[in-house]
Amino acid sequence: MPNIEVIVADQATQRLLQGHGKLQEVEVSPLEVNFSQHVIYPLFSDGTSVDETVREVVAIEEENDTSEVSYWLKTPFPQIQAVRWCPKLRDGEGKPVLDENGEERRGVEGLFALNNRRLYVLQRAAVYHYPRKCKVRIEVVTERWEVLHHLKKFRTRTNGLSIFVSEWHGTGRDNTKHFDVLRVWDWRSAVAKLEEGGPEHEQAAESGSCACWEYLDPKGLCRGPYSNWQMQQWWEHGMLPRELRIRAFQPKRGEDEGLEGEEDFRPVLEVFEDAPSPFAPGWSPELTAAEGVWNRCAQCHRKRLDGWSARGQWYCSNCWRKWGA
Numbered sequence: 001m002p003n004i005e006v007i008v009a010d011q012a013t014q015r016l017l018q019g020h021g022k023l024q025e026v027e028v029s030p031l032e033v034n035f036s037q038h039v040i041y042p043l044f045s046d047g048t049s050v051d052e053t054v055r056e057v058v059a060i061e062e063e064n065d066t067s068e069v070s071y072w073l074k075t076p077f078p079q080i081q082a083v084r085w086c087p088k089l090r091d092g093e094g095k096p097v098l099d100e101n102g103e104e105r106r107g108v109e110g111l112f113a114l115n116n117r118r119l120y121v122l123q124r125a126a127v128y129h130y131p132r133k134c135k136v137r138i139e140v141v142t143e144r145w146e147v148l149h150h151l152k153k154f155r156t157r158t159n160g161l162s163i164f165v166s167e168w169h170g171t172g173r174d175n176t177k178h179f180d181v182l183r184v185w186d187w188r189s190a191v192a193k194l195e196e197g198g199p200e201h202e203q204a205a206e207s208g209s210c211a212c213w214e215y216l217d218p219k220g221l222c223r224g225p226y227s228n229w230q231m232q233q234w235w236e237h238g239m240l241p242r243e244l245r246i247r248a249f250q251p252k253r254g255e256d257e258g259l260e261g262e263e264d265f266r267p268v269l270e271v272f273e274d275a276p277s278p279f280a281p282g283w284s285p286e287l288t289a290a291e292g293v294w295n296r297c298a299q300c301h302r303k304r305l306d307g308w309s310a311r312g313q314w315y316c317s318n319c320w321r322k323w324g325a
Contacts (some may be wrong), residue, residue: 022141022142022143023140025079025139027137030123030125030134030136031126033082033112033122034111034159034160035119035158035163037154037163038156039164040117040164040165041165041167042165042166042183042208047303050120053077054124056076057075057121057122059072059073059074059134060072070133072136073125073126075136077118079137080114080119080136082140083111084109084112084140085109086106086108087156087160088105088154089107107160108159111138112154112156123185124205127187128206161186162230163184163185164182165209167180167305167318180251181225181251182251183207184249187210188229190210192284210228210229210284213225213228213249213279214226214247214248215240215244216244216245216246232280235279245266245267295307297319298315299316299319300318300319302316304316
């Protein structure tokens with residue numbers, strides 16, 4: 001049973017290290033750029049919310065000689081940087097996926113952002129105007145040693161197709177060890193419902209989240225959350241068993257909250273009994289509600305959602321976890 005979010009296509013990667021010059025400016029749609037990380041924090045380093053920043057992005061209609069309408073996205077932050085690469089495929093635990101010869105498998109070649117929160121903002125703005133095309137200028141890093149430096153920081157487990165939004169639990173590898181998913185973003189899932197005539201893509205752009213599923217693997221372990229689009233791809237390629245049991249993903253609201261127990265999972269064919277096909281765009285779960293109130297932790301001084309008060313001070317769940325270790 002799959003535990004990665006991609007359908008693979010191995011390609012050679014050595015030629016991508018032969019770049020000349022440090023930066024190359026290119027025009028692309030934000031939807032053509034992938035994430036290099038597995039999880040992002042919903043605030044920028046200056047404390048600004050990614051949600052507030054999305055509202056500051058301005059779409060300027062491009063002048064052209066065709067009837068097709070397109071936009072340039074003007075942002076309140078600098079250009080994002082990216083590298084062109086074929087990243088390692090990783091499973092749900094972040095371990096490299098190996099082929100039959102024991103070699104590490106590679107994903108599809110593409111552009112991978114080095115500024116993942118900025119890309120998240122840009123993709124939400126582009127989805128809001130979909131199907132009209134939105135464009136931005138980005139800087140592609142091509143200098144060999146700088147590319148290698150950035151590749152060491154790659155953490156994506158989905159070949160960059162989606163990203164989790166979570167509270168801060170450290171940096172680098174530490175931030176992927178223990179975290180509760182607040183949202184899952186996959187622009188393909190967000191725009192899939194557009195063909196059904198609904199406004200869901202605009203709702204997804206506003207909330208920064210898309211409907212997702214969790215499933216039970218053969219060992220009874222909960223896997224996910226995965227976007228409806230990704231589950232549909234797996235199902236259509238025969239990568240999921242017909243007896244698979246799933247449930248709609250709901251983010252936790254605290255250390256002891258959230259859905260637990262196998263009774264919440266139902267067979268796929270039962271969930272989609274009246275649907276045209278399993279995981280059809282119009283049959284995905286409802287979008288999750290917005291998060292609660294952010295508080296500043298008296299210990300780490302970061303704005304967090306989960307935590308408790310003690311002796312007149314509020315402390316985040318991450319600091320409580322460290323004290324209990």
